[in-house]
Amino acid sequence: MQVFYAPDIDRERYVLDPKESRHIVRVLRMKNGDNVRLIDGKGNLYEGVIEDADQNGCAIKIEKINPNFEKRGYNLHIAISPLKNPERLEWFVEKAVEIGINSITPLKCDRTEKSGIKRERISNIIISAMKQSIKSQLTELSDQICFGEFITKSRPGIKLIAHCDSSFERKGINEAYIKGENATIVIGPEGDFSREEITLALEHGYTSIHLGTSRLRTETAGIAACHSIYLLNQ
Amino acid sequence: MQVFYAPDIDRERYVLDPKESRHIVRVLRMKNGDNVRLIDGKGNLYEGVIEDADQNGCAIKIEKINPNFEKRGYNLHIAISPLKNPERLEWFVEKAVEIGINSITPLKCDRTEKSGIKRERISNIIISAMKQSIKSQLTELSDQICFGEFITKSRPGIKLIAHCDSSFERKGINEAYIKGENATIVIGPEGDFSREEITLALEHGYTSIHLGTSRLRTETAGIAACHSIYLLNQ
Numbered sequence: 001m002q003v004f005y006a007p008d009i010d011r012e013r014y015v016l017d018p019k020e021s022r023h024i025v026r027v028l029r030m031k032n033g034d035n036v037r038l039i040d041g042k043g044n045l046y047e048g049v050i051e052d053a054d055q056n057g058c059a060i061k062i063e064k065i066n067p068n069f070e071k072r073g074y075n076l077h078i079a080i081s082p083l084k085n086p087e088r089l090e091w092f093v094e095k096a097v098e099i100g101i102n103s104i105t106p107l108k109c110d111r112t113e114k115s116g117i118k119r120e121r122i123s124n125i126i127i128s129a130m131k132q133s134i135k136s137q138l139t140e141l142s143d144q145i146c147f148g149e150f151i152t153k154s155r156p157g158i159k160l161i162a163h164c165d166s167s168f169e170r171k172g173i174n175e176a177y178i179k180g181e182n183a184t185i186v187i188g189p190e191g192d193f194s195r196e197e198i199t200l201a202l203e204h205g206y207t208s209i210h211l212g213t214s215r216l217r218t219e220t221a222g223i224a225a226c227h228s229i230y231l232l233n234q
Numbered sequence: 235m236q237v238f239y240a241p242d243i244d245r246e247r248y249v250l251d252p253k254e255s256r257h258i259v260r261v262l263r264m265k266n267g268d269n270v271r272l273i274d275g276k277g278n279l280y281e282g283v284i285e286d287a288d289q290n291g292c293a294i295k296i297e298k299i300n301p302n303f304e305k306r307g308y309n310l311h312i313a314i315s316p317l318k319n320p321e322r323l324e325w326f327v328e329k330a331v332e333i334g335i336n337s338i339t340p341l342k343c344d345r346t347e348k349s350g351i352k353r354e355r356i357s358n359i360i361i362s363a364m365k366q367s368i369k370s371q372l373t374e375l376s377d378q379i380c381f382g383e384f385i386t387k388s389r390p391g392i393k394l395i396a397h398c399d400s401s402f403e404r405k406g407i408n409e410a411y412i413k414g415e416n417a418t419i420v421i422g423p424e425g426d427f428s429r430e431e432i433t434l435a436l437e438h439g440y441t442s443i444h445l446g447t448s449r450l451r452t453e454t455a456g457i458a459a460c461h462s463i464y465l466l467n468q
């Protein structure tokens with residue numbers, strides 16, 4: 001069944017915005033009486049029926065609310081450097097939202113070549129992936145911030161820095177993470193974190209991890225980290 | 235250090251093909267005496283030194299052979315339906331090679347919308363991802379075959395079919411897979427496998443699995459399956 005995004009839902013009747021309305025009426029050709037599901041990005045899933053299939057404002061009658069529809073049992077925050085090719089970060093975002101992630105922060109590291117992200121485009125990818133994978137909790141997207149600023153701020157749960165510098169002792173993510181715990185994981189740019197960045201992270205309570213023997217691209221490392229936390233919670 | 239692909243290496247001196255030679259000499263501006271690493275796609279990694287930085291045929295003197303460089307401890311074969319957007323299958327291939335996979339077979343399922351794959355393009359992605367992630371074993375790419383033909387053929391190890399049809403009993407991949415075992419995993423198209431396909435797979439010794447509570451896109455399911463097998467072997 002189709003899922004639509006209704007961020008400001010608060011009553012028994014909801015009118016979708018023009019974009020979602022056109023999609024539902026023109027593209028999907030749905031009609032009065034058809035069943036739909038709505039997600040509010042706050043953890044709730046609503047079941048409803050189309051009452052007025054108007055392409056400028058499609059009205060839905062809500063029949064059932066499933067509160068706290070999405071229960072992951074952990075909070076995951078990944079901070080990651082954007083890449084020269086913006087598609088690679090976008091791809092990470094889409095996959096991480098599908099698998100399950102609470103927050104994404106783009107980082108500016110010593111070796112980050114790309115400054116700035118296409119915020120609106122990434123926000124749309126988040127919403128689209130949330131609908132596709134039937135997540136009811138909207139992934140939070142922060143503004144890009146400097147590595148030092150991110151790393152020195154207090155964070156709840158287990159804090160991990162994934163890197164390839166074997167002159168530091170590194171654990172496997174399965175050794176460093178404990179099931180059920182919240183996690184913050186930082187992932188570096190092409191060319192990895194600098195030694196100074198890794199040292200700063202260790203001084204602020206981060207544990208060095210690797211994501212296997214392979215040299216993974218940044219976006220692959222992000223997905224591997226996100227999926228590791230998912231699987232270690234099963 | 236840079237890694238180059240030398241599929242037919244068999245002696246102490248190796249001349250790279252014109253494409254790799256141009257890359258090493260023109261793009262990377264490497265010179266006589268520079269150290270390089272070569273992989274043969276058969277599991278070996280060679281360390282050598284540039285002896286003649288000729289852009290038409292760069293000669294490398296081999297100084298050390300690391301046989302069986304890549305030891306994964308399991309063989310993984312994923313058979314997956316191509317998608318309408320060919321980029322999505324290509325993304326899966328790149329990421330799966332980075333994480334570690336032995337064979338990829340494109341499938342033609344009941345609901346596969348796309349017939350045919352860009353074989354040469356995907357082969358190049360495999361080689362490029364193998365070099366990027368320093369894998370010494372080349373991932374085998376088969377021709378696209380029909381689901382029925384694939385599923386009825388005998389396969390070594392544990393055989394899994396990942397799908398979203400909850401009318402069948404499904405295990406988590408962590409319950410169905412045993413560490414150290416070889417695995418064959420089939421991943422369906424947008425719109426999932428048909429009931430008939432799932433039934434046929436079960437009749438041929440496949441176990442039904444899910445990859446979590448999320449509704450994953452095909453290429454995400456492929457990566458999640460590949461990464462699950464990696465992590466369950468740690």
